[in-house]
Amino acid sequence: MKEVHFRLVTGTDPELFQDRLNAVVADLPDDAIIVDVLFSTAHSGRVAEYSALIYYKEVEPWKD
Numbered sequence: 818m819k820e821v822h823f824r825l826v827t828g829t830d831p832e833l834f835q836d837r838l839n840a841v842v843a844d845l846p847d848d849a850i851i852v853d854v855l856f857s858t859a860h861s862g863r864v865a866e867y868s869a870l871i872y873y874k875e876v877e878p879w880k881d
Contacts, residue, residue, distance in 0.1 A: 822849075824871045834867040841871060849873045 824841050828834030845851070855870040 821852075821872070821874045824873070826869045826871065827866060829864055829866050831867065834869075838869060838871075845873060846875055848875045848878060850876055 826837045851873045853872045
């Protein structure tokens with residue numbers, strides 16, 4: 818069985834947060850499958866912090 822991995826992405830600006838999410842997904846290995854993405858927001862005064870925990874694992878390639 819291949820390893821299970823987690824990546825945490827955070828940001829206070831929605832566009833920067835989206836850019837970071839896109840970068841993480843683009844950098845995943847070709848043999849990775851995203852199993853789940855957990856998303857949350859937290860507020861501190863007027864600032865919102867966005868967080869996503871990406872759970873993925875690498876799998877064996879299909880053999881013909």
